[in-house]
Amino acid sequence: MSTITQNIPTFLYGISQQPDNKKSPGQLKNATNTFPDYALGMLKRPGGKFVEKLYNAENISTTVATFTHNGTGHASRTVNRYAAVAVTGGSGSGATFNVHAIAVNEVKAFTHNGVADSSRTAGTYYVANAGGSASGTGADFKVVVKSDGEPVVTLDDRATKTGGAGYAIGETITIADASLGSGGAAAVVLTVSERHTAVDVTVELASGGKGYVAGETLTIADSVLGSGGGPAITVTVATTGAYGKWFSILRDENEKYIGQYADDTFRVWSLLDGSPRKVDMGDDTGVPAGCNYTNLQTDLLAYNTAVADTDTKTTALNTSQSTFATTNDGQDATKIENWETTFDYDTGIGEITEILKSGIYQIETDNTYTVIKDNVVKSISKEALSGPVITLVRDEDNKGSGYSAGTHATTTTGDGTGLTVTITVTGGVPDQLITIATGGGSTVTTGYKVNDVITISTGGANSKWTVTAITWEKGTEKTFEHPHLSASNNRKLYSLIETVAATHSSAQLTTATNNMNTAQTNYNNAVSAEATAKGNYDTEVTACTIPGLPSTGYLRGATADDIELLTLNDFTYVVNKKKTVAMTSRVVPALPTDAFIVVNVTSYNSKYEVILNGVTVSYTTPQDASAGDADATVIVAGLVSAINGAGGAAASCVATAVGPGIHITLVTSIKVAGGPQENALYAFVDSISDMSLLPIQCLDGYKVKIVNSESILADDMWVKFSTSGTSTAGPGTWAESNEPGISYELDPLTMPHQLVRQADGSFAFDPVSWENRDVGDDVTNPLPTFVGGTIRNMFFYRNRFGFLTGDTVVMSKAGSFYDFFAGSAQIAAPDDPIDISASSTKPLFLHHVKTSSAGLVLFSDNEQFLLSTDSDILSPETAKINALSNYECDDQVEPVNLGNSLAFISKTPLYSRLFEIFNISTTDSPQTFDQTKIVPELVPATIDNVAASAGMSMISFGQTGTSTLYQYRFYQVGEKRAASTWYKWDLTGNLIDQFFDVSTFYAVVADGSNINVVSIDLRQASDTGFLTLSTGEKTDVCMDMWNSNPYRTYTSGTDTTRVFLPFTHISGKTLAVLALGGYIGGALGATDASVGSILQPTVAGSAGSEYVDISGDYRGKNLIIGYLYTMTVDLPRFYYSTTAGDALRTDYTSDLIMHRIKVSTGLSGPVKYNVNLTGIPDRSQTVSVIQPAAYQLNDVAMAADAVHTVPIHQRNENVSLSIVGDTPLPVTLLGMNWEGKYTNKFYSRI
Secondary structure: OOOEEEOOOOOOOEEOOOOOOHHHHHHHEEEEEEEHHHHHHHHOOOEEEEEOOOOOOOOOEEEEEEEEEOOOOOOOOOOOOEEEEEEEEEOOOOEEEEEEEEEEEEEEEEEEOOOOOOOOOEEEEEEEEEEEEOOEEEEEEEEEEEEOEEEEEEEEOOOOOOEEEEOOOEEEEEEEHHHHOOOOOOEEEEEEEEEEEOOEEEEEEEEEEEEOOOOOOEEEOOOHOOOOOOEEEEEEEEEEEEEEEEEEEEOOOOOOOOEEOOOOOEEEEOOOOOEEEEEEEOOOOOOOOOOHHHHHHHHHHHHHHHHHHHHHHHHHHHHHHHHHHHHHHHHHHHEEEEEEEEEEOOOOEEEEEEEEEEEEEOOOOOEEEEEEEEEEEEEEEEOOEEEEEEEEEOOOOOOOOOOOEEEEEEEEEEOOOOEEEEEEEEEEEEEEEEEEEOOOOOOOOOOOOOOOOEEEEOOOEEEEEEEEEOOOEEEEEHHHHHHHHHHHEEEEEEEEEEEEOOOOOHHHHHHHHHHHHHHHHHHHHHHHHHHHHHHHHHHHHHOOEEEEOOOOOOOOOOHHHHEEEEOOOOEEEEEEEEOOEEEEOEOOOOOOEEEEEEEEEOOOOOOHHHHHOOOOEEEEEOOOHHHHHOOOOHHHHHHHHHHHOHHHHHHHEEEEEEEEEEEOOOOOOOOEOOOOOOOEEEEEEEEOOOHHOOOOOOEEEOOOEEEOOOOOHHHHHEEEEEEEEOOOEEEOOOOEOOOOEEEEEEOOHOOEEEEEOOOOOEEEEEEEEEEEOOOOOOOOOOOOOOOOOOEEEEEEEEOOEEEEOEEOOOOOOOOOOOOOOOOOOOOOOOOOOOEEEEOOOOOOOOOEEEEOOEEEEEEEEOOOOEEEEEEOOOOOEEOOOOOOOEOOOOOOOOOEEEEOEEEEEEEEEOOOEEEEEOOOOOOOOOEEOOOOOOOOOEEEEOOEEEEEEEOOOEEEEEEEOOOOOEEEEEEEOOOOEEEEEEEEEEOOOOEEEEEEEOEEEEEEEEEOOEEEEEEEOOOOOOOOOOOOOOOEEEEEEOEEEEEEEEOOOEEEOOEEEEEEOOOOOOOOOOOEEEEEEEHHHHHHHOOOOOOOOEEEEEEEEOEEEEEEEEEOOOOOEEEEEEEEOEEHHHHHHOEEEEEOOEEEEEEEEEEEEEEEEEEEEEOOEEEEEEEEEEEEEEEEEEEOOOOOOOOOOOOOOOOOOHHHHHHHHEEEEHEEEEEEEOOOOOOOOEEEEEEEEEEEOOOOOO
């Protein structure tokens, strides 16, 4: 049997679910609330700083996604349109529905004759109770007049607005210009094309509410439907979805926000201080009529100002309390005990000598006392200690006489020198109250001793005083604790008690007290003003609460999983993945029945003939020049006169001369002939065969199709004439245009919307103004693929705005994010939109997209693709999509970018796997690794929230509504992954959202209805840490929701400080108060009580005013409050192992008796070691530099480094070991050794 030791150099390899005998040294069974720092070691995770409670935020829940209902038409039901009616029943709340009780012969659809008219006034108009030309009455319409005067007419779908009743097919409804701004345009005439033929009812989801369960039944009572006597409508919840979509907007250092979409409303808060921001939800979102966003913004700014003022007054109160505490503590002399020794190693003789650094030693042979502080000898005296004078008492038999007030020198019967005193006098006699101006004893042999008699010089030189206290006195005897130090010269050792004189006067205390009382009053007033401002703001918030979305609402019916957001500068784009993209009902206006004649060649003695609507007219030019002119002007004038004088079917036609051409209206047919040659005279109506035949003068707005080939549609082109000036006809140019009758306008209510930060810091939610299809037709400039489908995701790439839809990637024009149509129907330009599909043998739906150096990586359910180009320019001609890999990818969990790689989640029925793609290129296949191979059953399949930081090389996974995070961190050196670590965090509260900002991790956590933001600084080198070692090293506390120096009050009668929580207490969690010592705003002082004290008082009070009471006066003293959390590292079973090259060989068949482990720690507080022995009660051992509740020499209970030895004395098979850090202080685990006896069980052949 051999005694062996084996080194485990690190704990940084994290959790491994391999059997213990397969684990590599440094891998762990479990690691909770740890953080791997590849320079410092395995740390207790940093604490979560309380940022703010989010005002009016909603907790996550479920919401109604789809439903069925039993509603049918009923003659007794009151006909009307009911918006956002409430329901009863179910376990949730807030669900509302839009119900339309339909009348007989109510208008269902219609056409209208409205066209663009510059005299029609642009705007939005509501036309109520529009009567028909027959028996129809009561129809309500919404008319939006565009900037060009074109009216867009729809049925008004607001509450109480309907399609009327009694209308007949073909019946006309006239909307007078007086109802549309009275601009002078013609009336708009509607023709009923479809009607409801029977009473009916439609039910649409307005708001899904929260907390509902599939299968629940909800009731829409007749009382909310007009109380006409109809039956109630029963709604059955078919499916539910996630409620509450969270997002972050990290614009720059000064502009960081966190947001939520819930209750059909966007809410935004500043990430810097938690202050809310106004969000104007815009039109068509169900905003109540009583909502006034101007008033809301005014009251919100007042509320935020009041909150900031309360914070300012809290800081001022803390400062004044600190001044008071400093002044109050300085009223009396204080005593500090000093004791410290050091060691010196003499390399010459190999001896270690202990040296007194601070303390007192007494040499018994001559009874000499020596006072040393910080290696400096302060006093040497015989018989008794000597030093500067602290207090004097007057000899009542020798009060003295003839003195005047002031500072005077003294004499003494002893050896002391240098004492001066400041006195006041009454009748020449020094008063009993005396002030030590200078204590004297500035050298080691000129100190004063207790009971020395002092005489005040000047005056009568007869005022006697006795020394009652000097700066130094003996403390605790240390002789027997330090035998080597006391053995030389027969020394006795004592700690040194130093008396520090009072530092502040009573007058200063009075001033500090008054200032503190004033600050308290100011604070109370600020709190009152904040409550008033909050009430005003709450009133406006209530007035602007949206009860439900109208049928056109973009996010109506969308759950949290249906919403994706993408931020670029001040714009955050919002897509509803369930919304089908459509074109508006607007189409390019039909062409008028006009024609245009061009006089192309002129000649004398030539007949120019026009057959117009079957009527022939002509003009013959003069015989020769002597008879008159024969130029184009003359010919045009002759033909215009003839056409305008024609009768029959051409009588209503009007001809107008336009340069060498003629514009004619009301043409049903036209033919031309004549002139000296073919095409001397030609005409066109709406098409022409050659672009060269287009005249250089024409009617402004005249549109014609150029038919390049009768058999090929793709080479046709529509052009429109624009005059050079403002005239309606004349010289100008022809430019590409769009085909009459086609849809040309994307419906903005079905396209992604934008949440835009305004100049005043508020936000506005609006549709985007997308560009129209201004050229071409459905063949030469087709609609984007996403029209008629849904948009699954958004991205920006190469100065293009892109969408995923089905198996297709659609990208805008380069440099024009809102334009998805080609700029020319004939010429393909490099900046044209890109519309390209991925191909596969399987059904394909693209869900996610991430950028890489090689291109865009696209993720479908089962495959990954790369969109790239072999050219420097990404264009429709150069873009290509190639297959990249074939791995399953979860469609709800977004992949993440890790700098040089991409990572995505694949789920099995029970667990999640993390795949990482490296070396993505256009030429070679990428490398893909399953990073969860060693933890196949660690990350559950229920995770739905992922955040990553390329800079911190880490990924965090969580399931909303739970408190556990699963994290993966790695250390990359070039192409090699030098280390990787799986570990877990347990949050104080349930996860709502998580994200990184540079080196700070943010978590939004919930406890019931309370939503809080916490930040975790992942940088371990803190120059501003609250905890400081005597070596100068700093670190922050390891507490969650920690908050420094909250508001507190003091009750002198019970000597109790009441500390108020700035958040609502989280039940089930242990709140701790860490008393750092020192005054707020000042440095730690060696005289401060309870330095490093950790208290765990009971939380009392009610929500909004919860507090803890702690004994003592902590006004003005540094305090941190927060919740305790426990770091736990479960070590695997130990085996003797050897290495051969890269191979690890573990001997798991031999006998191994563990003697002890030795754990190397870095900067750490107390560390507990739980030793679990099979069949024996568990035992634990806590190793601490200083016990957490103790105070010693201004130190907190931490050490910069140490080696902890833990005895085991058991077989390895019987032992399991855990390392625990359960205080607010940090823990740093560097590595460990274990020692034991090892015997193999095998026979050896001799």
